[in-house]
Amino acid sequence: MKLHELHDNPGATKKRKRIGRGPGSGTGKTGGRGIKGQKSRSGVAIKGYEGGQMPLYQRLPKRGFTKPNRKQYAVVNLGLIQKFIDDKKLDIKSAITEDALVASGLVRRKLDGVRVLAKGDISAKVKLEVTGASKSAVEAVEKAGGSLTVTTAQAAE
Secondary structure (H helix, E strand, C coil), rough: CHHHHCCCCCCCCCCCCCCCCCCHHHHCCCCCCCCCCCHEEEEEEEECCCCCCCHHHHHCCCCCCCCHHHHCEEEHHHEHHHHHHCCCCCCCCCCHHHHHHHHHHHCCCCCCCCCECCCCCCCCHHHHHHHEEEEEHHHHHHHCCEEECCCCCCCCC
């Protein structure tokens, strides 16, 4: 294969619509803007403008609050941990830490820590060490004969 033989798949690219290029183009003369009026002129920015009336987005009250220092956890379900154990991607002989979860590819990045949730079921006897876990996840792991320890000062929620 040579450079001049390279081409994209048929239908992968579509030609850009060139507006205002004569009557034969289908978008000549007014260029798809209709006739007269503010929106047919250039340099118009209407967006939320209501002709001088207070715009809707300014009439409605502000609500809510975004916490600036909130913690964001990487979420892992028990069912996925079990699947990775079955696929021999996680070793249950040693304790499964957050670093082990990242290394196996189950978690992309730790963020502020890893939180385990109880979706799916676990049958392997595992020793998990994570930043957070739901009560039902802790119960499910202990029921299977393993242990789940929450490492930081933050208790299991």
